[in-house]
Amino acid sequence: MMPLTMAQAGVENRIKRIGGKDEVRRFLEKLGFVVGSDVTVISENNGNVIVSIKDSRVAISREMANKIMI
Numbered sequence: 001m002m003p004l005t006m007a008q009a010g011v012e013n014r015i016k017r018i019g020g021k022d023e024v025r026r027f028l029e030k031l032g033f034v035v036g037s038d039v040t041v042i043s044e045n046n047g048n049v050i051v052s053i054k055d056s057r058v059a060i061s062r063e064m065a066n067k068i069m070i
Contacts, residue, residue, distance in 0.1 A: 004049065004068040007041045013070035014038055031058050033068055045063040 007013050015037050016026050032054040033039070040052045047062030 001051050001069045004065040005047055005062055007070055009041045009043060012040045015070060017069040022058055
């Protein structure tokens with residue numbers, strides 16, 4: 001397992017665990033980040049990432065991406 005920030009761009013990964021406080025996990029869940037979902041990093045800029053999840057593109061901060069384990 002590794003954090004989403006370490007994923008290669010263009011490679012599809014499956015979410016294995018989401019850490020953080022309940023508030024953070026609920027926020028990520030509303031964006032579509034749930035255990036078992038496939039996520040692909042589209043681009044990375046200073047640790048912040050743009051990902052493709054459930055046919056949507058979402059930009060998340062480095063702190064949020066570090067809580068998502070793939």
